[in-house]
Amino acid sequence: ARQRRTHAGPRDAARSLADATPPVDVVLCHERLADMTALDLLQLLRSYPRLLDLPVLVVSSAATREAVLAAVGAGCSGFLGRPYTVDTLDGQLLRARRALQTRTARTVAEGARMLSDEEFDQALERFANAATEAADEAEAHFLEGTAHLLREQWDAAITAFNRTLRYNALHADACLGLADAWRGKGDLDKSREFRSRAGEIYARARQWRRAQKIFAELLAESPPDTPNPLLTEAARLLRDGRIDDAAAALLAGRELTPGAPLHEHVARACQFTS
Numbered sequence: 001a002r003q004r005r006t007h008a009g010p011r012d013a014a015r016s017l018a019d020a021t022p023p024v025d026v027v028l029c030h031e032r033l034a035d036m037t038a039l040d041l042l043q044l045l046r047s048y049p050r051l052l053d054l055p056v057l058v059v060s061s062a063a064t065r066e067a068v069l070a071a072v073g074a075g076c077s078g079f080l081g082r083p084y085t086v087d088t089l090d091g092q093l094l095r096a097r098r099a100l101q102t103r104t105a106r107t108v109a110e111g112a113r114m115l116s117d118e119e120f121d122q123a124l125e126r127f128a129n130a131a132t133e134a135a136d137e138a139e140a141h142f143l144e145g146t147a148h149l150l151r152e153q154w155d156a157a158i159t160a161f162n163r164t165l166r167y168n169a170l171h172a173d174a175c176l177g178l179a180d181a182w183r184g185k186g187d188l189d190k191s192r193e194f195r196s197r198a199g200e201i202y203a204r205a206r207q208w209r210r211a212q213k214i215f216a217e218l219l220a221e222s223p224p225d226t227p228n229p230l231l232t233e234a235a236r237l238l239r240d241g242r243i244d245d246a247a248a249a250l251l252a253g254r255e256l257t258p259g260a261p262l263h264e265h266v267a268r269a270c271q272f273t274s
Contacts, residue, residue: 031060042074047209052169055096068154072161095159104134104170111177120184127177134171138164172201203233208252216256228257235269
């Protein structure tokens with residue numbers, strides 16, 4: 001993340017840091033490193049907004065269904081079972097690159113440029129189009145990835161789920177753009193509505209740090225009795241039986257409202273489970 005910021009040239013300085021290109025094109029990571037696993041590294045990388053799009057290929061000697069699913073869940077861009085050929089590596093690199101090339105990304109970038117020029121109405125149109133398209137594409141690729149998983153077509157599943165992650169991130173970026181554009185037009189209620197929506201998208205994608213930042217800004221502008229959105233999300237995850245994700249949401253939410261009685265939130269959520 002520091003390198004991406006440092007390598008931004010003079011022309012990039014006026015643009016958002018999120019637009020800067022990292023000097024690293026792809027990460028090829030063995031399943032076990034000296035100080036952590038590949039999954040730990042993936043979760044760490046994906047917690048940084050500037051590294052959401054960085055392709056990461058995991059190399060493993062155990063290409064089991066469980067190993068592939070775990071890597072997909074952590075946000076890998078490809079999975080290479082050892083031993084692998086150069087052709088296999090080339091195919092994975094090409095697949096990872098194609099997953100990042102989207103028309104929606106260009107629409108979001110256009111909206112950002114219009115926003116910086118204070119062309120708020122045009123920016124709203126671009127961001128609204130991008131948000132709708134990104135939401136539709138994310139759902140379509142998620143269903144596609146699920147179908148590939150059922151057939152144990154691992155490479156195709158990884159590609160589809162990575163596109164889901166990419167479109168979810170673009171959806172959130174478009175919502176943040178809409179929030180800034182509405183703020184520029186003076187409609188603070190609309191601005192808060194879309195900022196909250198972006199936070200919800202990041203929370204559903206388990207991007208806790210980004211969700212936390214957005215919700216912290218919203219809570220700072222809200223009345224003291226406003227519910228903590230991350231604790232609400234944690235309750236939903238508990239009811240769905242996603243215990244680990246619920247725990248992560250609770251920990252992220254506790255930093256926003258340190259005095260919140262977490263045991264009460266957990267107890268209430270468990271009333272709706274077996």
